[in-house]
Amino acid sequence: MRYDVITVGGGLAGAALARALALAGMRVLVLERETRFRDRVRGEEMHCWGVGETRALGIYDLLKSSCARESRYWSVRVHGMPMVPPRDLVATSPHRCGTFSVLHPAMQEVLLEAAAAAGADVLRGAQVTGVEGGRSPTVRARIGAGEQIYAARLVVGADGRDSVCRSMAGFEVERDADGMLVAGVLLDGAAAPDDTTALFVRPDLGQLAIMVPVAPAQTRAYVASAVLKEARALSGRGRLPAFIGAGIAAGVPAGWLDRAEAAGPLACFDGSCRWVAHPYRDGVALVGDAAGATDPTFGCGLSLTLRDGRVLRDRLLEGEDWDAAAHAYATEHDEYFGAIHRLTGWMRALFYDPSEAAASVRARALPLIAAEPDRRPDIVGLGPAFPSDETARRRFFGEI
Ligand SMILES: Cc1cc2nc3c(=O)[nH]c(=O)nc-3n(C[C@H](O)[C@H](O)[C@H](O)COP(=O)(O)OP(=O)(O)OC[C@H]3O[C@@H](n4cnc5c(N)ncnc54)[C@H](O)[C@@H]3O)c2cc1C
Missing domain, CATH: 3.30.70 (Alpha-Beta Plaits)
Known part of the structure; x- marks a missing residue:
């Protein structure tokens, strides 16, 4: 059987996208190597703009009624800065919601079940061992003792931060030298x-x-x-x-x-960032951590992953030319991932560098941030919509 879309991986990225595309009437196959999800120590706090993406993908109620709790307050205590009361996110975030706290393995099970209920074929215990791009891209998977080859209009690599799909499809990975x-x-x-x-x-x-x-x-x-x-x-x-x-x-x-x-x-x-510039080529798109894994310290991964799923779904639903649609997704991905990469890089440089040079920048910038909190990127509420241009950078570092 030839599918419209095959997702390699059934984590948050693969399962949320598969569900959304199956609901839109597409024939979708999810290949997930794990038969049961376990605690991999990751991905529990979803920022408000990510919660906004759960609404756009139609999974807000599903998550909230099964595996997610909404935390209304966000508290930050920075040593050397005055104490401030916790932020009321429902009152102050653009999406008028708190953050979601999720138990990651439970969320994966819930979303894979939802993808299957929406009509996607979900194969567990299916380890993808080969991906070939082209006009009719194919995926090779080991299932038990056997091996199977599947074809699709589009293959989506959703196999996480150590993605093998991206190397098999010929993408080059960039990464930061520094990281937490x-x-x-x-x-x-x-x-x-x-x-x-x-x-x-x-x-x-x-x-x-x-x-x-x-x-x-x-x-x-x-x-x-x-x-x-x-x-x-x-x-x-x-x-x-x-x-x-x-x-x-x-x-x-x-x-x-x-x-x-x-x-x-x-x-x-x-936690150092790793990403692919323009995560689409030759019939294979990358989403979630496979496309770009940010430093977990800043808790943007779940939100970015859902943004990827929503943007790719929307572009694919716009018309018949999926090559153009997937290129449009990749261009948009570069913009919002680039914004988060810049903003979190600034935050790491100001808040987590113990050197004397950084301490002197802090001596200038922190009092200004205390007096005007909107100098600090609103990673939790606005995410990539927070300005990340040169003026924003100079305001953050107290240069103006
Ligand atoms: C320590 C840590 C803490 C984090 N904390 C946060 C946080 O608080 N907030 C936040 O927003 N983000 C956080 N993140 C990031 C977040 O976990 C990821 O952004 C998110 O899980 C990405 O989802 P994904 O579906 O792309 O990848 P994954 O969750 O890694 O899912 C990939 C799936 O693909 C499957 N797979 C892999 N290879 C194959 C294969 N060959 N064949 C078939 N299936 C395969 C895997 O079994 C898995 O189910 C954290 C990350 C780390 C490492």
Whole structure:
């Protein structure tokens, strides 16, 4: 059978897109290697503009009634800056909503089921081993002991930050040399507020911690560090005391973590950005982390992934020329991914660089940001719609 679209991967990117395209009447195949999703330590906090994308894709109610909680408040404490009350996101974000906190494996199951219910063929335990572009692109998959080849009008690589689809289809990957190391673990019993995502920043240490309430009495905690070797050691459950120590050093109140226990793996990742310029060629488009994985420290990955799905769906539904439609998606992707890449790069340079040179820039910029908070990119509310031109850059760094 020849499909309209095959997605390689059934994570957030593949499943959300497959559902949307199947609902629009297309014949869609999802090839997902996992038969059961497990905690991979990733992707729990979805910014307000990403929640806006769930509405555009028609999955807001589905997620909210199954695996997502809406956190109304966003709290940031930056060491060396005056304390400010938590931001009420419902009152102040352009989408008039909080952030979503999700348990990632549960979200993947919910969306894959929804894709199947919408009419997509979903094959689990299907490991993609080959992709060939062209006028009728094909995908080769290993399923059990056998191998199968499928053809489609369009193949979509949605196989995550270490995508093999993109290399098999001949895309070149670019990556930043600098980046944070990010360690995370799901905690039971942390005494963090359940309606607030809390971020703690220690610019002088190049370190931060994030506490995301994902379920009653369950919190996803992350610690990230620009000082590479320290964070690299925060892997494996035996390192939980060191992880908690790093969280407290970043500013998390010790009382929040007194009774915390690991409810899943503790793992550490290289968070440096990697992306493909113009993620479409020769019948193969890339979406989600396969197209561009941003530094997880800034929590934009889920929102960008949904933006990709929505934009590609809309372009494909506009007409019969899918080659032109997929090129149009890729051009748009470069713009919004580029904006997030610039904005998060500025934030990393100002807030997570412990060097003396960066400290002197902070001495100039932080008082100005405290007096005029709109100098700081609104990554949570506006995302890529926040200006990222030279004037915005100079305002952020206190040069004007
Ligand atoms: C430590 C960490 C923390 C993060 N925290 C946040 C956060 O708080 N907020 C946020 O917005 N983003 C966060 N992110 C980013 C977020 O997790 C990703 O942007 C998001 O999961 C991307 O979804 P995806 O579907 O593109 O990729 P994935 O979630 O990786 O899904 C890819 C799917 O493809 C399947 N697959 C892979 N290879 C094959 C193959 N050969 N054949 C078949 N199937 C295959 C995989 O099994 C998987 O199901 C974080 C990332 C990391 C690493």
